[in-house]
Amino acid sequence: MCESTGVRLLLYTHPACREHDTGGWHPERPARLEAALAGARRGAQEVVEREAPEAPLEALHAVHRVSYVARIRDFCAAGGGSLDPDTVVSAGSWGAALRAAGAGLAATEALERGEGDAAFLAVRPPGHHATRDRSMGFCLFNNIGVTADALTRRGYRVAVVDWDVHHGNATQDMFYERRDVLYISTHEFPFYPGTGWIDEAGKGEGEGWNINIPVPAGTAGDAYEAAWGTIVLPVLRAMAPDWILVSAGFDGHADDPLANVNLREPDYGRMGYRLAQITPGRLVFFLEGGYDLGAIAGSAEAALRGVEGEFPELTGDESPPRAFHMIKVAASQVEKHWALG
Secondary structure, eight states: OBOOOOOEEEEEEOGGGGGOOOOTTOSSOTHHHHHHHHHHHHHOSEEEEEEOOOOOHHHHHTTSOHHHHHHHHHHHHTTEEESSSSOEEETTHHHHHHHHHHHHHHHHHHHHTTSOSEEEEOOSSOOTTOOSSOOBTTBSSOHHHHHHHHHHHTTOOEEEEEOSSSOOHHHHHHTTTOSSEEEEEEEESSOTTSOOOTTOOOOGGGTTSEEEEEEOTTOBHHHHHHHIIIIIHHHHHHHOOSEEEEEEOOTTBTTOTTOOOBBOHHHHHHHHHHHHHHSTTOEEEEEOOOOOHHHHHHHHHHHHHHHHTBOOOOOOOOOOHHHHHHHHHHHHHHTTTSOOO
């Protein structure tokens, strides 16, 4: 199905993001950028390419401890190395991380001015595992958290939709006690980083504003369709966010070497289509995970074709029965706070 809308896509990247050298063995490698850029360029009719600026330090300090930001800067300046068993940095990583965190700030300001209809951020390192004071899971700064917090300080209500196959533990924690940012995550469970169970629903003022939909290995697009129809879309429509920010990891693809979920390109297209209907002109995709280059390119293209108005058919892949059970259990938790219809 296709009802093309002629979206003007703002595509942010920067050469500095290629200078984040993780070593030849590391799955989070510069070639991921080329794959994402190729897919994004094919996915929209009109693409406006822009360089991602550096995030100002005060924007980083709003979501990260000042001492942590300084520690990352100094470690990179000293030549880098391993921050933990998964997360490696080089001398070029500081500049890359500043650009990755700054892209969302620039994109939302440009969309606010009416300069585009959606934005895709082909940047690295990714961000949704970076906590206030700790790097982990390939992530240095929480790029989507930086942008979400900045938008709330301008009075906007923000929804973060995280479809990366790994739970965005750090994004969840940053907004766990707030109700100006809604966090919704679909992710493989049990799996890295070990968080994201159904009962992690927010605390205090933020109770009910954190939604986790954990699914088992082998889950395919039919179960994601059920999760979106039952939980994700009803909650987003009820909240009526001013902005939707997407942690767009493509490691849920069946070809990804680091995970066990069986999504295909049409599944990303369907999700992109539906998000564009909720916040037209206020939709930003942040590249997170995804480690098969073909899957990154194809899935990014499909997601943006969805924003353009294409709504592909389901692939016919079947999920295990436990996936649908988990969605029902998640819905029972969410119904404590939201009317699901």
